[in-house]
Amino acid sequence: MARDRKFSTDELFQLTHQLLLTYGYEGFTFSILAEQLEVSRGTLYKYYENKDELITEFMLYEMSQFMLKLKDIHAQEGFEAQTEYLIDLIFKQTTIPELIEIGRHIPNTNEKVEKNKKQLDEQRMDMYYQLESYIQLGRREQRLKKNLPTSLILGLIFQTITIPNHFNVPRSEWIEGIKEIICHGMFLQN
Amino acid sequence: MARDRKFSTDELFQLTHQLLLTYGYEGFTFSILAEQLEVSRGTLYKYYENKDELITEFMLYEMSQFMLKLKDIHAQEGFEAQTEYLIDLIFKQTTIPELIEIGRHIPNTNEKVEKNKKQLDEQRMDMYYQLESYIQLGRREQRLKKNLPTSLILGLIFQTITIPNHFNVPRSEWIEGIKEIICHGMFLQN
DNA sequence: AGTAAAAGTGACACTTGTGTCATTTTGTCG
DNA sequence: CGACAAAATGACACAAGTGTCACTTTTACT
Known part of the structure; x- marks a missing residue:
């Protein structure tokens, strides 16, 4: 009844993994993540309250x-x-x-x-x-x-x-x- | 010809060491450091251009x-x-x-x-x-x-x-x- | 006691990340 | 088709760190 998501959980986790190793916990931000996913930052907040929850x-x-x-x-x-x-x-x-x-x-x-x-x-x-x-x-x-x-x-x-x-x-x-x-x-x- | 510093290099390095281990590179800030040294943040910039130089x-x-x-x-x-x-x-x-x-x-x-x-x-x-x-x-x-x-x-x-x-x-x-x-x-x- | 040089201050402008939300887009189902 | 629900957006207000600088304070030395 609704449109498809622009990214899968798999994609999301894979990218999270990569960014965590590259930037570390502090350096990991929703801004970077959203940019790489080619999605707006606000979208991520639809699924996770903050980065800690995602991580x-x-x-x-x-x-x-x-x-x-x-x-x-x-x-x-x-x-x-x-x-x-x-x-x-x-x-x-x-x-x-x-x-x-x-x-x-x-x-x-x-x-x-x-x-x-x-x-x-x-x-x-x-x-x-x-x-x-x-x-x-x-x-x-x-x-x-x-x-x-x-x-x-x-x-x-x-x-x-x-x-x-x-x-x-x-x-x-x-x-x-x-x-x-x-x-x-x-x-x-x- | 001038007044004494409020902190020694030893104190500074010791505190830097401790804060680095506690907060890691990203979490280490001049704000925290200055507060712990009981000195204004601006003072630190008299000696180091930024935290990377100090570290x-x-x-x-x-x-x-x-x-x-x-x-x-x-x-x-x-x-x-x-x-x-x-x-x-x-x-x-x-x-x-x-x-x-x-x-x-x-x-x-x-x-x-x-x-x-x-x-x-x-x-x-x-x-x-x-x-x-x-x-x-x-x-x-x-x-x-x-x-x-x-x-x-x-x-x-x-x-x-x-x-x-x-x-x-x-x-x-x-x-x-x-x-x-x-x-x-x-x-x-x- | 007067002073100059260094130490220290704190306000200002800027940057970057956070979390929210009213609004828009999209696609499926009746 | 049309409506409706989920997905996505982007602007807004806020928080925290950065770097600068004109100004004040201190004190060793003359």
Whole structure:
């Protein structure tokens, strides 16, 4: 009964993603977004009360997509294979840690935003739970050193994504190097 | 022949540091800074044309302080001791990587800023050079795995600082864990 | 005590982003 | 066709940061 929208949610989220990575949370504005979408700024307010609402909505979507893939980790046989799967997955979704970091800066500007942020936290806990059982497998298989805190292991794995590759080491060599160090360290055994 | 300043460069830089970490580059304003310094905003413009000039000036200072300490790495005997020294140093200066990251977002708003940014790049290269010789020592001592790219090793060591310690693992346990993983990995040997 | 040089002030004009809303456009359905 | 509901628009009032500058205040020095 009405006319079609000039943009899809997919387009919107994709652009949001790109602009967030380019300009960061503060630099991200409805002005830029509207211009890129070739739509007036006022239009965006028809769908979201403010940028925080849009961003949290987008992040929920992004997180759920990531969680779907993460759940498949349990299809892998054994701790070593799961580790390989996890690192490869993270390097396919390289922006997740950045988005999480951005998410920490979002203020509670209205109830919807607050609700979304709570939901994001729940997803983060769910993610942690998924990975907790992966770590437990490692401990059960006696493959993991006992004294290492779980949160350190997970944090370190996730953080490897953000190491800047200034010298453009080829991607495969880079990822292999990371796996090697995380699993067996940079030192040669004697 | 004139009156004293109401604030010292030290105070200014310390506050700049704190505000940058709290609000990030975009959120850092002369308004907030002036208020905290209990000085009018106009005063700040007497010393810096804009915030980019102040921030780059501050970063140059911070980098040079860090470089001084970094140079002492060569006083350590052997690769393992140097590795220990490096990681401990980084964890004493936890904000260096964050500052470097913030530095990447600064636009060239005037010639002074441009000059400062170039100088920062040189310092970064100098830092790299210092650490390159540390890595070379590791290779010469046959302690380092041959196939690992230098930039990956250095990047990974520096990045460990930014792993969020959500569960408040005690600091010493945290740092020991990081050293352990970087040097020998998270896997038990069989 | 007088003064000049530097420090500091605050008002002004400007820019950019925000949120709102009365109005216009568009396309589908009866 | 025509009407009506959703989509889109653009102008308005507001908020916050920026950079400037004529002016005032302070104080070390003569």
